[in-house]
Amino acid sequence: MARGIYVTGIGRGDGRQVVELGLMELLSRRSDRVGVFRPLAHPSTDHILELLRVRYRIRLAPELLYGMDYEAAAALRAERGEDELVGELVDRFRAVERECETVLILGTDFAQTSIPDELALNARLANEFGALVLPVVGGARQNAETVVAEVRNAERAYSALGCNLLALVANRVPAEETAQAARLLDHAPSVPVYVVPEDPALAAPTVAEVVAETGGRVLLGDAAGLDRDVRGYVFGGAMLPRFLDALQPGSLVIAPGDRADLLIGALAAHTAGSPAIAGVVLTMGEEPNKQVMDLAARLAPGTPVILVPDLSFATAQRLAPLEGRLSATGPRKVETALGLFGLHVDVAGLIGRIELDRPQRVTPLMFEHELLERARSPRLAEIVLAEGTEERILRAADLLLRRNVCHLTLLGEPAAVRRRISDLGLSMETQLGLGGAPGIGPARARILDPADPASGLRERFAAVYAELREHKGVTLERALDSVLDVNYFGTLMVHQGLADGMVSGAVHSTAATLRPALEIIKTAPGAALVSSAFFMCLPDHVLVYGDCAINPDPDAEQLADIAIQCARTAADFGVVPRVAMLSYSTGTSGHGVNVDKVRRAAELVREARPDLPVEGPIQYDAAVEPAVAATKLPDSPVAGRATVFVFPDLNTGNNTYKAVQRTAGTLAIGPVLQGLRKPINDLSRGATVPDIVTTVAITAIQAHQREA
Numbered sequence: 001m002a003r004g005i006y007v008t009g010i011g012r013g014d015g016r017q018v019v020e021l022g023l024m025e026l027l028s029r030r031s032d033r034v035g036v037f038r039p040l041a042h043p044s045t046d047h048i049l050e051l052l053r054v055r056y057r058i059r060l061a062p063e064l065l066y067g068m069d070y071e072a073a074a075a076l077r078a079e080r081g082e083d084e085l086v087g088e089l090v091d092r093f094r095a096v097e098r099e100c101e102t103v104l105i106l107g108t109d110f111a112q113t114s115i116p117d118e119l120a121l122n123a124r125l126a127n128e129f130g131a132l133v134l135p136v137v138g139g140a141r142q143n144a145e146t147v148v149a150e151v152r153n154a155e156r157a158y159s160a161l162g163c164n165l166l167a168l169v170a171n172r173v174p175a176e177e178t179a180q181a182a183r184l185l186d187h188a189p190s191v192p193v194y195v196v197p198e199d200p201a202l203a204a205p206t207v208a209e210v211v212a213e214t215g216g217r218v219l220l221g222d223a224a225g226l227d228r229d230v231r232g233y234v235f236g237g238a239m240l241p242r243f244l245d246a247l248q249p250g251s252l253v254i255a256p257g258d259r260a261d262l263l264i265g266a267l268a269a270h271t272a273g274s275p276a277i278a279g280v281v282l283t284m285g286e287e288p289n290k291q292v293m294d295l296a297a298r299l300a301p302g303t304p305v306i307l308v309p310d311l312s313f314a315t316a317q318r319l320a321p322l323e324g325r326l327s328a329t330g331p332r333k334v335e336t337a338l339g340l341f342g343l344h345v346d347v348a349g350l351i352g353r354i355e356l357d358r359p360q361r362v363t364p365l366m367f368e369h370e371l372l373e374r375a376r377s378p379r380l381a382e383i384v385l386a387e388g389t390e391e392r393i394l395r396a397a398d399l400l401l402r403r404n405v406c407h408l409t410l411l412g413e414p415a416a417v418r419r420r421i422s423d424l425g426l427s428m429e430t431q432l433g434l435g436g437a438p439g440i441g442p443a444r445a446r447i448l449d450p451a452d453p454a455s456g457l458r459e460r461f462a463a464v465y466a467e468l469r470e471h472k473g474v475t476l477e478r479a480l481d482s483v484l485d486v487n488y489f490g491t492l493m494v495h496q497g498l499a500d501g502m503v504s505g506a507v508h509s510t511a512a513t514l515r516p517a518l519e520i521i522k523t524a525p526g527a528a529l530v531s532s533a534f535f536m537c538l539p540d541h542v543l544v545y546g547d548c549a550i551n552p553d554p555d556a557e558q559l560a561d562i563a564i565q566c567a568r569t570a571a572d573f574g575v576v577p578r579v580a581m582l583s584y585s586t587g588t589s590g591h592g593v594n595v596d597k598v599r600r601a602a603e604l605v606r607e608a609r610p611d612l613p614v615e616g617p618i619q620y621d622a623a624v625e626p627a628v629a630a631t632k633l634p635d636s637p638v639a640g641r642a643t644v645f646v647f648p649d650l651n652t653g654n655n656t657y658k659a660v661q662r663t664a665g666t667l668a669i670g671p672v673l674q675g676l677r678k679p680i681n682d683l684s685r686g687a688t689v690p691d692i693v694t695t696v697a698i699t700a701i702q703a704h705q706r707e708a
Contacts, residue, residue: 002035002097003354004131005166008107008122010154014138015172015203017048017326018196020106021334022341023134026351027102028056029370032363032540035100039089039125040073040108041066047327049106054328057365060099067092082121090128097129102354105131123161132166132354133158139173140198144180147173151185151193166353167192169345174198192353196344201336201427204229205324207279207304210252213322214308214315219287220297221279221304227332228278228304228425233319235312236262244269250427252278254312254319257286264292267299276422279304283312302423332427335402342376343404343442362574364537364667368694370574371669372405375700380443381406383696383703384490386504386513388412388447389420393506396692398426401443405693406700408445409499411486417447450489458483461492468520491516494678500703503696505683510549514673517680524677529554531562532671533569534657538664544570544577544644548653549671549682556597560604563646565674567612570644572705573698579605580623580642581616582652586632590617598648613637620645620656669694672702679703 005023009016027034036052043049043066052058053065067089068076077085097103107122126133135154139147147170158165168191173181175197182195208226211218218226234246236255243262247253247269255262263280270277280303282288287307288296296305308315326333362370375381387393388410394417397408410417421428432445450458458480465488466479474482482488490502504513514530523530532549535542546566547554554562559581567577583598584590595617602616615623615638622632622639629640647653661668669691673681679702681695 002100003102004093004097004105004126004129005102005354006105006107006122006126006129006131006133008119008126008133008135010119010135010137010150013140013172014136015140016107016136016169018202018337018341019134019136019169019171020048020104021051021326021337022345022347023350024052024056024104025338025341025369026347027104027354029366029373030351031101032361032366033099033101034058035060035096035103036065036106037067037093037096037103038065038106039067039093040070041106042069047325051326051328051334052104055334060096064092064096082124086124086128089125093129103131105129119157120161123158123163126163127161131164133163134166134169136169136171139170139177139181139195141174142177144173144177144184147177147181147195148184155191165191167194167350169194169196171196172198172203192346192349194345196340199336199340200231201229201324202326202333202340203323204231204250205319205322206230206330206333207252207306208329209322209324210279210281210319211304211306214281214306214310214318216281216306216308219282219293219305219307220301221306222302224423224425225279225302225304227330229324229427230278233316235316236266237312240265247277249276250278252319253280254315255280255282256312257282257284257288257307260288260292263288263296263305264299267296267303270303270422271299277303279306281306281308281315283308283310283315285309302425332398332402335399339402339404339442347373361540362542363540364542367535367537367542368667368669371694371697371701372403374704375405375697378704380404381500381700381703382409382498383407383699384409384411384493384499384502385696386411386486386490386502387506387508388417388486390506391420391424392687392689392692394421394424394426394428395689396696397445398428399689399693400696401428401445404443405697407443408696409490409493410445410447411450411490412447413449413451414447448489448493450484450486457489457493461489461496464492464496465520485516487513488516488520491520491680494680495520501679501681501699503681503683503692503699505681506685506687506692509685510682513680513682514550517673517676521676521678521680523675527565527675528561529558530673530675531565532673533566534668534670535573535575535672536657536660537667537669541643542573542575543642544575545653545657546644546646546674547650548647548657550650550673552650554649556600557604559597559601559646559648560608561675563601563605563614563644564609564612566644566646567609569672569674573701575643577612577644578638578642579612579614579616579644579646580618580620580638581605581614581646581648582620582623583617583648584619585617586619586622587617594648601646615639615642616646618642669698672698678706 137150178197185193230252231250234251253266389412461483462479466476493499531547533546547562570577581602585595598617605614621628623642626640633639679699
């Protein structure tokens with residue numbers, strides 16, 4: 001029988017979607033057979049159900065994910081009684097349960113149903129499903145004492161109905177009341193209680209949601225602009241000077257369509273560096289003429305301008321209750337919610353109460369989740385992102401901060417970085433420039449300009465670099481120029497202990513990233529060279545490939561060093577190392593320069609690491625297929641079970657990893673640089689935002705391991 005976890009809310013506006021999403025993230029790390037089920041739903045408008053289905057790749061047919069819609073349930077209950085309704089829902093739940101190891105059950109939504117006694121119905125369904133219950137108590141705009149009283153009432157109510165409580169969550173508690181509520185609840189209930197504060201970014205609707213709510217037409221703006229959060233409204237009725245004074249970051253301007261002065265003024269203010277507005281809504285269905293719109297497009301082409309048919313007052317009334325929602329099309333809010341959940345909920349303790357065993361199979365999604373979790377522990381590392389104005393880097397930084405993965409330093413001219421953040425519609429202002437020592441959550445970011453004389457870092461780093469490279473003829477004057485390069489500056493930050501690691505390469509070559517690391521950081525004790533590894537995430541396990549990115553034609557000694565480094569990387573990231581030294585020949589069946597190199601490398605590995613299972617030379621099929629291994633190397637502890645694959649040269653390794661990645665649809669994470677004293681990692685210039693996120697997480701984990 002699958003383990004069921006039933007999430008139910010107490011009152012309207014509980015924001016339990018954050019808890020549902022956080023739980024699903026937690027469960028998906030432990031199993032690739034997690035299901036989701038909502039007993040009663042409006043399937044066509046159930047955004048959280050669709051988000052969970054898409055994000056976590058639920059394999060069940062969509063129609064299995066809900067029991068029945070509210071109208072059908074109400075009719076069945078009225079006609080044949082509650083027992084008949086519950087029996088029908090239990091049957092449908094069992095169909096999902098049979099296919100899963102764990103099922104997250106989404107309780108009924110008070111805002112969408114007229115079914116009476118909803119709390120009692122949720123409790124009964126949870127009991128019939130045999131599920132643990134997690135009530136979420138809404139704490140919006142409540143003081144600590146009221147929140148505590150509501151939590152105690154919820155515990156008493158569900159306990160009285162015979163429910164097996166997993167925990168309780170007080171959600172959307174005002175930030176200033178959170179600490180007091182947590183203190184008061186510390187010893188009150190008999191089950192854990194987690195207090196999660198309100199995050200305005202989650203409640204804020206996006207401009208796209210405003211368009212959907214008003215039926216507006218987009219006159220100007222791009223996808224990034226439509227994804228901006230609306231943090232407040234400014235009504236355009238005043239003269240321009242007073243109107244401009246009212247603008248705040250994230251404001252959505254609502255103005256009559258005939259007020260071209262307010263439209264142009266708002267966009268000009270945005271361009272001039274005044275508060276970055278979310279967009280402009282023009283009312284009364286009056287579209288500005290072509291000259292005005294052409295000027296608007298030149299001033300702020302990415303900022304949305306929306307035309308709606310209603311009057312300004314009617315539009316304001318319609319938008320006043322609008323709140324943001326979690327959906328499959330809004331990744332920023334999803335990451336914010338996951339970061340909030342991870343920061344305020346004891347996920348390890350929760351897993352222990354659910355009693356989920358450690359999984360034997362590891363899917364790509366589980367491996368990625370594990371990377372993010374490990375990156376946060378035992379502290380938040382400080383990682384330098386050298387290319388601070390690059391779009392993909394900033395989008396990745398936004399996600400990393402939302403998930404509370406690490407502290408970040410963005411290199412670049414501050415005004416240019418902030419302008420780029422504003423143009424992309426990212427919401428990083430609360431993390432940028434905040435104080436707090438590295439290692440203290442939540443995550444924060446800072447911007448550093450290598451050329452800024454006020455920091456004194458250019459002169460300090462130049463002196464260090466000149467001393468390190470004096471034997472190569474580097475003078476202080478030359479060093480002052482060299483450290484203006486973001487890769488040199490970031491590497492020196494790591495060298496001097498001002499950061500734990502650096503990631504670069506989105507727009508720089510591998511040589512540009514690696515050269516400063518070799519000159520300044522240098523190789524780690526015992527490492528003869530720097531090499532690379534890729535994590536190849538197959539459907540149910542993870543392999544390590546090396547070296548596929550750095551060394552063109554290593555000799556036997558270098559190949560042995562690469563193998564030992566790859567084995568260490570595998571072990572560091574939870575992959576049990578069994579090393580296959582690859583060649584076109586297996587065992588003693590072949591001879592020649594290339595085969596002999598691999599054979600000698602395997603011997604050197606055995607001498608250096610007698611504890612490490614290694615086989616070589618060995619062909620790929622004999623390394624991965626037990627049937628082939630039984631014929632070619634029947635007594636080998638590695639053949640047919642290899643987890644670390646060491647290629648004889650870069651030509652073979654690079655082409656093989658790309659072939660597996662493209663033809664088998666395998667997720668390839670890397671390259672991860674090995675053999676440096678401190679972690680510096682190089683991105684592919686084609687790296688996607690998720691690639692950057694995982695590389696930064698790996699860099700943070702490497703930093704923790706250096707400390708250990």
